[in-house]
Amino acid sequence: MxxxxxxxxxxxxxxxxxxxxxxxxxxxxxxVHREILTxxxxxxxxxxxxxxxxxxxxxxxxxxxxxxxxxxxxxxAAPRSMV
Numbered sequence: 001m002x003x004x005x006x007x008x009x010x011x012x013x014x015x016x017x018x019x020x021x022x023x024x025x026x027x028x029x030x031x032v033h034r035e036i037l038t039x040x041x042x043x044x045x046x047x048x049x050x051x052x053x054x055x056x057x058x059x060x061x062x063x064x065x066x067x068x069x070x071x072x073x074x075x076x077a078a079p080r081s082m083v
Contacts, residue, residue, distance in 0.1 A: 025075035033068035040065055 026034060039050040040061070047065075051058045 022076065025072060025078075028075050029068065029071050032064060033071050036061065036064040037068050037072070 026037070029037075035054070036050065039045050039053060040047070045053065047058055047061050051061045054061070056064075
């Protein structure tokens with residue numbers, strides 16, 4: 001059985017979100033949020049690796065990831081005309 005890597009629409013149980021929708025929402029984020037998600041999610045770096053790459057403390061990376069994921073969730077929950 002393959003790994004399910006699809007995204008899900010917030011508030012819509014079981015409904016997959018298209019990658020294009022996620023990409024548009026990602027582009028609306030402030031650059032600091034895009035940067036931290038790029039390092040930790042897309043480049044699959046650990047918190048320690050991202051901290052070293054970005055030259056910031058580990059705690060800053062943790063806070064930025066948390067804030068960025070909340071912002072992405074908010075962007076995904078926005079009406080489509082806004083994303």
